[in-house]
Amino acid sequence: MDEPILKVQDLKRYFEIRKGIWKRKGFVIHAVDGVSFDIERGKTLGLVGESGSGKTTIGRLILRLLDATSGNAYLDGVDIFSLNKDELRRFRRKMQIVFQDPYGSLNPRMTVGSTIGEALVIHKLGNRKSRRERVAELLKLVGLETDHTNRYPHEFSGGQRQRIGIARALSVEPELIIADEPVSALDVSIRSQILRLFKDLQDKFHLTYLFIAHDLNVVRFISHKVAVIYSGRIVEMAQTQELFSNPLHPYTKALLNAVPVPDPRAPHKKALLRQEIQNLPPLTLPGGFSRASRGEDKGGGNCCFRARCSVATDKCKVGEPQVSYPKEGHMVRCCLY
Numbered sequence: 001m002d003e004p005i006l007k008v009q010d011l012k013r014y015f016e017i018r019k020g021i022w023k024r025k026g027f028v029i030h031a032v033d034g035v036s037f038d039i040e041r042g043k044t045l046g047l048v049g050e051s052g053s054g055k056t057t058i059g060r061l062i063l064r065l066l067d068a069t070s071g072n073a074y075l076d077g078v079d080i081f082s083l084n085k086d087e088l089r090r091f092r093r094k095m096q097i098v099f100q101d102p103y104g105s106l107n108p109r110m111t112v113g114s115t116i117g118e119a120l121v122i123h124k125l126g127n128r129k130s131r132r133e134r135v136a137e138l139l140k141l142v143g144l145e146t147d148h149t150n151r152y153p154h155e156f157s158g159g160q161r162q163r164i165g166i167a168r169a170l171s172v173e174p175e176l177i178i179a180d181e182p183v184s185a186l187d188v189s190i191r192s193q194i195l196r197l198f199k200d201l202q203d204k205f206h207l208t209y210l211f212i213a214h215d216l217n218v219v220r221f222i223s224h225k226v227a228v229i230y231s232g233r234i235v236e237m238a239q240t241q242e243l244f245s246n247p248l249h250p251y252t253k254a255l256l257n258a259v260p261v262p263d264p265r266a267p268h269k270k271a272l273l274r275q276e277i278q279n280l281p282p283l284t285l286p287g288g289f290s291r292a293s294r295g296e297d298k299g300g301g302n303c304c305f306r307a308r309c310s311v312a313t314d315k316c317k318v319g320e321p322q323v324s325y326p327k328e329g330h331m332v333r334c335c336l337y
Contacts, residue, residue, distance in 0.1 A: 004038035005208050011035040011071035031057045033232040044209040046223030054232040055212045059178040096169035100181040102161035106153040113149035119171045138167040159190035178210045228252045231304045238330040248332040250309045
């Protein structure tokens with residue numbers, strides 16, 4: 001087993017919502033509430049969950065695009081949260097991000113060559129000639145032509161723009177790439193091409209990915225390990241094959257059950273969730289979905305999933321579920337285990 005390159009320990013991020021004319025403290029949203037995981041060098045951890053579950057926030061906290069309320073994140077043994085501004089600027093060469101929106105993440109006034117080469121200028125890598133050569137090399141690497149250098153983002157398709165985003169992330173030779181739903185805005189036919197590109201680049205450069213997605217088929221294809229997140233907490237985590245063949249948490253089972261089968265003759269699957277998330281108050285506990293508390297920075301004293309769980313018992317109403325390992329390497333946070 002390879003040594004973990006990224007270690008995240010008890011990561012938390014709370015957002016305060018103030019109310020009234022005097023902006024008194026109202027609610028505290030527990031967007032990320034005690035998340036811990038490791039990623040081995042050269043491997044992919046798939047982070048999957050519904051919209052609003054905290055996936056993107058975790059990625060931005062690791063990159064220090066947001067400040068964490070508490071917790072630690074170590075990349076190559078270096079505490080990311082302890083770095084000052086100058087140290088972080090230099091350290092960011094090791095970690096890059098590919099955004100969800102391939103158009104919104106590109107400056108429409110900058111050419112492709114300037115966009116990809118910008119990081120090289122910021123980190124003072126090479127001279128003007130070597131930077132041009134590096135940009136041309138990166139364009140070929142992601143499947144684009146070298147004569148695309150002087151074009152602008154609006155001249156490309158969605159898939160080509162995402163390739164540009166990937167080339168930009170690769171420009172400074174990072175060790176960790178956080179891919180924030182990089183294929184969700186693309187056509188199905190283009191998704192497979194981009195996913196294969198991610199895999200090829202990982203094999204070639206021994207890259208490590210934190211791959212954020214809500215599409216289980218995408219996660220299954222690209223990930224070595226999968227973490228299922230719900231309401232700011234990881235509720236289940238295991239190797240990909242183990243999690244898909246033997247899901248334990250009711251939420252994981254519901255997600256897998258919701259995957260459509262491309263066969264009109266296939267029997268209709270029974271819904272495993274009792275209520276839709278939008279039909280419940282988002283800022284209330286118990287039974288809420290954002291792990292919000294009124295006036296204090298602490299969550300509710302019960303399982304936040306129980307209002308939607310089809311197998312919830314009275315035990316779920318008293319005390320939060322603890323982490324357990326029913327099988328070696330298979331973590332689940334549920335009162336049933």
